[in-house]
Amino acid sequence: MSEANKGKALSIDVDGVAYQRLPIRTRVVMPGDELDEIIREYTAGQLQQGDLLFVTEKIVAITQGRSYQLDEIKPRGLARFLSKYVTRTSYGIGLGMPETMEMALRECGTPRILLAAAVSAVTKAFGRSGDFYRVAGYKARSIDGPTAHTIPPYNTAVVLGPEKPKQVAQHVQSLLDVPVEVAVVDINDIGGNILGSTLDRAGEQRLVRILGDNPLGQGHESTPLGVIRTV
Structure with missing residues (x-):
């Protein structure tokens, strides 16, 4: 050990x-x-x-x-747009960057991610958080984006x-x-x-x-x- x-x-x-x-x-x-x-x-x-x-x-x-290096992922316009509205947590970037959002769209499907974004937009107005990931599901929650403290080469990678x-x-x-x-x-x-x-x-x-x-x-x-x- x-x-x-x-x-x-x-x-x-x-x-x-x-x-x-x-x-x-x-x-x-x-x-x-x-x-x-x-x-x-x-x-x-x-x-x-x-x-x-x-x-x-x-x-x-x-x-x-x-596992995908960032330069392997080409985010679409929708991924760039949606990633701007994702709340970043203290432990990681989540879907708050175009590359991770792009992989969420591929993993979960565009309709589900759009539904999650719509639900989240409504419930955030009432002070509730976390509904995006609840609706998008575990595949979206499990996507790890790069952070400075992640061990290389995963500090420049997205892991599904x-x-x-x-x-x-x-x-x-x-x-x-x-x-x-x-x-x-x-x-x-x-x-x-x-x-x-x-x-x-x-x-x-x-x-x-x-x-x-x-x-x-x-x-x-x-x-x-x-x-x-x-x-």
Whole structure:
């Protein structure tokens, strides 16, 4: 296991149970890498029966060929227009740039993005936020744009959400020599989602609380895998 990420606690109590969150440091995962190889290499000797292995959605998407450098993306006029009205969050640019909005249009379809924009415009007038992403769906929420603190080469790239995350979690579970649960997660400094897992619904909700403070971090930690272990 790697050292704890700077400023991130290794343990947390949820519902009266103590859990360790153990980040696994890897090399930078690049397009063309195989997820199976990454999982086998970096989890070898790290897991115990009863653990939960969580995998960030970003490395799943990268190994699926769903990472694009900015100069590969040619935003249409609609993407440039809509991106001006997206509220940028403290942890990332979201769809607030033409390139990420263009990929949202491709992923979700123009009608859905236009509907999300229309709903958001109405509800913002009443002081409500977040409806754009609620309507656009998880594919839009999962798009990661470039930020200064992102590890290269992804500081100049757009990474889409992973395809078939539940099936990915089930496949990863089948690769492991130790019986553990697996989850593909999208966790950031303002919340998180379980995109797919081998858990039931209650288990996924508990996992969101366990990872609520984002123990993997968002920047140069290079810890796209982690283990949850009951103390």
